[in-house]
Amino acid sequence: MEDQIASPWHYVEVEVPPGTRALRVEVGYDRQAGVLDLGCFAPGGFRGWSGGARDRFVIGTDGATPGYLPGEPEPGRWLVVFGLYRVPLDGLDWELTATADTGAGRPGGQPPEPSPEPEPWPGTARPGRRPLPSTGGRRWWAGDLHTHTVHSDGALTVAELARLASGNGLDFIAVTDHNTVSHHRELAAAGRRHGITLIPGQEVTTSLGHANAFGDIGWVDFREPAPAWLASVRSRGGLLSVNHPIAGPVSWMHAMPERPPLVEVWHWSWLDLSWTTPLSWWRAWDPAAIPVGGSDWHRPGSDAPPGTPVTWVESDSDEPDELLAAIAAGRVAISAGRDGPVLVRAGDELVAVGADGTVLAGLDGPQRRVRGDLARFPGGPGPHQLLSGTGATLALTP
DSSP states (O other): OHHHHHOSEEEEEEEEOTTOOEEEEEEEEOTTTOEEEEEEEETTEEEEEEETSOSEEEEETTEEOTTBOOSOOOSEEEEEEEEEEEOOTTOOOEEEEEEEEOSSSOOTTOOOOOOSSOOOOSOOSOOOOOOOOOSTTOEEEEEEEEEOOTTTTOSSOHHHHHHHHHHTTOSEEEEOOBTOOTTHHHHHHHHHHHTOEEEEEEEEEETTEEEEEESSOOOOOTTSOHHHHHHHHHHTTOEEEEOOSSOGGGSOOOOOSSOOSEEEEEETTOOSTTOOHHHHHHHHHOTTSEEEEEOOBOSTTTSOOTTSSEEEEEESOOOHHHHHHHHHTTOEEEESSSSSOEEEEETTEEEEESOTTOEEEETTSOEEEOOSSEEEEEOOSSOEEEEOTTSOEEEEEO
């Protein structure tokens, strides 16, 4: 416990000799008693992170455990990182084994690369795209800005996730594995294969809160203070989003003198859509922040499917940079699902699509009844919602 109080991160030095083809690291401890996060740094910098999802990893010239960057292990002093995520008061016994393989083969047990040909997964027949009223020759793209794969604590490979999200009718997703960017190199090929745009992301994850860094901007150091995340992401041309700010033990607790541009105000765990706490937090935190949504998908049976909720983005194309630029410009809307009621801005109008019988409500204004499947209203300033008869939020636009 004293170690945890001193610092959340602790390091063990491992000497890697010249000619090493693969480095294997394994840590043993009683997982019933506590949880240790795991990662590593080479002399040249970050080489991987798996958090508490794994207790071993291999980094080799021709492959690596998901979450870690493949390539020849450079000689010198490596640092194995322990994150003291949950440690009992009387401490936690652990044992570390590091093995450097200098032979021609892989060390026993090294995992293969994720297969580009995943096993069949439910929901692979892509529904037709849903047209929504737009302006300036742009179109609305349906997506999800928060998903995970085997590169952190998710159950699916990148290719399997791409197939699932495409089958759910999404045009794009952001793949935001925890504290790593090892998945980035797989995104373009998997997206092309399954007809969906995969936006590079990283969920910068600490015990004081999580934030998504969007864009092909490299790795963001989660050990730095949160204001440094914002500065780093912005300087590299990316976008930072506060994730699930109201979420029990993973609620947002970081002090941020300057606010990030995005806030995930709609998370899959917002199961009771009449619960307005995330919306009130957003309005108090920074009403100018752009609201987005995400399913935080990990695996079947534990989270809502990708696209629950949907973040709609009005953009000229579905290229990652174009989508992120449109999000930064605030051309977004959020809905509970892809095929339910949606509220978008089109020119100087608010347009409710598939929302007959709902209620249009401005967060700062009056309520109006929606009549018909395509209803147009004057586009007043500020955020607006579509509400059910019981007051549940069905759609949101800033």
